[in-house]
Amino acid sequence: QKEVEQDPGPLSVPEGAIVSLNCTYSNSAFQYFMWYRQYSRKGPELLMYTYSSGNKEDGRFTAQVDKSSKYISLFIRDSQPSDSATYLCAMSLYGNKLVFGAGTILRVKS
């Protein structure tokens, strides 16, 4: 079993849709939860991070962490074609070494 599970997709949505991306994990000791966006042949870019459980909102993006279920989510409102990318979840015990999910390919169609 992988430490972090993430559906690779692709997930195709029409422009303006609400997108829900999810990851599950097995290590209950993870404390830091991050979402990265990666465009093709580029390095990942940090979108959001959350410490422990709870929600965090930044513009059109909302990150949720449910430690009791070992489940994290990223919601994108009013999705745009420019949001088309691979979204990677990542987790860490102490904020140093990151364990990544496989990434979900998102395609937003105009």
Add this chain to the structure above:
Amino acid sequence: GAVVSQHPSWVICKSGTSVKIECRSLDFQATTMFWYRQFPKQSLMLMATSNEGSKATYEQGVEKDKFLINHASLTLSTLTVTSAHPEDSSFYICSARIETHLLGQYFGPGTRLTVT
């Protein structure tokens, strides 16, 4: 924002040769840099943690004699793939961490290595 560069962005080499990849933090000092490998449609896998002035710490299963890492200064780390084989073909990404920012790990654009 913090910028990390990698050079080259793409390299093709023949089997048995060595290739060096550079990772630079352009506008900040990074005592810690990380090297990842990413195969198509797969996750980033941490290969090693590089600390300036000391030996790199390799993850389990990563051959330290094959993947030589040198963190020569606070802004430069290099990864040398020695005696490359076609199975080493992958996307190699570095990241650099700002020590004062716990989650400040900034990624480079990656280097695509193709071994023929």
